[in-house]
Amino acid sequence: PFPGNVIPTARLSPQALSLLQYFPLPTIDGAEGFNYQAPLVTTTSQTLLTTRVTQALTTNDQLQGQFSYQHSTTERTNLLGFTDDYAMSGLDVSVNWTRRLGRTSMLLRRYQDTAGTNKTKPYFANRTNVSGEAGITGNDQSSVNWGPPALQFSTITGMSDAVPAFTRDGTNSSGAESTWVHGHHNLTFGGDVRRVTRHDQASSNPRGSFTFSGKATSSDLADFLLGVPATSAIAYGNENRHFRFVSWDAYVSDDWRFSPTLTLQLGARWEYEGTPTEQNGGMVNLDLAPGFTDASQVLPGQTGAQTGRTYPASLIHGDWRGLQPRVSFAWRPIPGSSFLLRGGYGVY
Numbered sequence: 001p002f003p004g005n006v007i008p009t010a011r012l013s014p015q016a017l018s019l020l021q022y023f024p025l026p027t028i029d030g031a032e033g034f035n036y037q038a039p040l041v042t043t044t045s046q047t048l049l050t051t052r053v054t055q056a057l058t059t060n061d062q063l064q065g066q067f068s069y070q071h072s073t074t075e076r077t078n079l080l081g082f083t084d085d086y087a088m089s090g091l092d093v094s095v096n097w098t099r100r101l102g103r104t105s106m107l108l109r110r111y112q113d114t115a116g117t118n119k120t121k122p123y124f125a126n127r128t129n130v131s132g133e134a135g136i137t138g139n140d141q142s143s144v145n146w147g148p149p150a151l152q153f154s155t156i157t158g159m160s161d162a163v164p165a166f167t168r169d170g171t172n173s174s175g176a177e178s179t180w181v182h183g184h185h186n187l188t189f190g191g192d193v194r195r196v197t198r199h200d201q202a203s204s205n206p207r208g209s210f211t212f213s214g215k216a217t218s219s220d221l222a223d224f225l226l227g228v229p230a231t232s233a234i235a236y237g238n239e240n241r242h243f244r245f246v247s248w249d250a251y252v253s254d255d256w257r258f259s260p261t262l263t264l265q266l267g268a269r270w271e272y273e274g275t276p277t278e279q280n281g282g283m284v285n286l287d288l289a290p291g292f293t294d295a296s297q298v299l300p301g302q303t304g305a306q307t308g309r310t311y312p313a314s315l316i317h318g319d320w321r322g323l324q325p326r327v328s329f330a331w332r333p334i335p336g337s338s339f340l341l342r343g344g345y346g347v348y
Contacts, residue, residue, distance in 0.1 A: 007222065015136055016225050040078070041075075046071070062097075063096070064097075118166070120202075127146065129143070140203065140207065155220055164202065166199075169199075187252070195246050199241070203239050206236040210229040245314070251270070254267065262329065265327065267326045268325045272318060272319075272320055273322070274318060283314075284315075299311075327346070329343055
């Protein structure tokens, strides 16, 4: 304990004093417990554009196209007055070509390309190196990650700011579908192939985080002023990740008019979700010994030291057993009546 329950000036942490200037002064006098109030303002601007085109090429061919674009920006202010910027953009282009093959059959070919980006810009990025000026070392000092570490307290509001992040997603897909009417059967069958990419640039905790619980002095604020956190954490490193995978699906469905009072819907769908790989091999996993008695690091294409298995480029094996049966019925036991019984079963 300190004399008079006052921390000597020489014992105050210079890092804590530097960060303390970013905490605002009280705005409410004489209040028990709560002494600060401020409006939290969020401003959003959004732009949307959608265009559709339908054109008959011949008596049997029709072309449809759609173009959609959206963009939004958001400014969000937290309790400490830090205003972070968020931006989102999305693009969707699709083309469908329908061809009538005869009186009982039709072919549809489709193509779609979607792309989207999300970007987060913290308030202090490229502006003020809060951690560096406070003398905190060991965290990421690049200008895009400038800002304060995350501070958590047990009795007062903590300090935090957004983490810079950028993601770009894209999906390129094409497929075909055909319908055929034959007697009491309406058959539909088709399939698709999709190529998915994701560019991810972010660190989960580049500036580090500190938790003050009062473990040392029974006061979380006193622990902070002394520079004695209960826990600390940091995570940063390779920020650029480029993932990609390919997926397929195929399906068939029969709308069967079994009788004037009974209709059956029979079908099956098969899907394979591709396993993602990283463009530069930047993935790692653990090769575990039986019973979790030991573990060793394994990279794409390597053989695990514990199991002797050779790992694929995605580190995991895909599941080719994605078969999904579906069956349903609609039955009117009394012709002409309003009573109709429906049921079905499916695996999705």
